[in-house]
Amino acid sequence: MPTTIQDASPEGKLPQxxxxxxxxxxxxxxxxxxxxxxxxxxxxxxxxxxxxxxGATPAPVTVTLPKAVPTPVPVKDPELVxxxxxxxxxxxxLYKELPDNRKAEFRQKGEETAGAIRVLLSSAKVKVTxxxxxxxxxxxxxxxxxxxxxxxxxxxxADRLLEFKKDKEEKR
Numbered sequence: 001m002p003t004t005i006q007d008a009s010p011e012g013k014l015p016q017x018x019x020x021x022x023x024x025x026x027x028x029x030x031x032x033x034x035x036x037x038x039x040x041x042x043x044x045x046x047x048x049x050x051x052x053x054x055g056a057t058p059a060p061v062t063v064t065l066p067k068a069v070p071t072p073v074p075v076k077d078p079e080l081v082x083x084x085x086x087x088x089x090x091x092x093x094l095y096k097e098l099p100d101n102r103k104a105e106f107r108q109k110g111e112e113t114a115g116a117i118r119v120l121l122s123s124a125k126v127k128v129t130x131x132x133x134x135x136x137x138x139x140x141x142x143x144x145x146x147x148x149x150x151x152x153x154x155x156x157x158a159d160r161l162l163e164f165k166k167d168k169e170e171k172r
Contacts, residue, residue, distance in 0.1 A: 030046040083114045083164070086161055088110065135157050135158060136151065147158065
């Protein structure tokens with residue numbers, strides 16, 4: 001059979017080969033056995049055949065992407081927001097002086113502290129020493145703060161939190 005490729009049909013069929021595969025023997029590196037390699041001889045299609053198939057332009061593909069759904073912002077409990085407000089009172093200037101990397105840490109730790117305080121305030125018997133300890137631990141994140149300032153601020157904030165709990169209970 002001769003080695004020619006039939007012209008590609010406009011229906012998009014693949015070309016058919018008319019030449020059988022040739023086999024060659026190559027000498028082995030160690031001289032024991034000869035290995036057979038397979039080569040295929042393929043002629044390139046003629047430019048006239050390519051011109052016939054080039055007339056058909058592919059249809060444009062349109063892809064519709066799903067619309068981005070905004071993630072809902074979690075709504076904080078009003079009680080938790082009030083506790084965070086009480087804890088943050090008077091600390092604005094200290095917060096502004098913190099380096100940017102510490103600000104996020106300080107804010108996250110403050111939110112965790114507020115959550116823990118909320119749990120302590122919801123119990124029947126409030127343990128003020130635990131609340132003060134949580135506030136002191138949180139405020140120790142501020143570099144260069146006097147330990148007496150920490151104690152004083154934490155006690156003031158604990159008193160305000162107890163007033164908040166008392167007001168909340170009176171409204172019920």
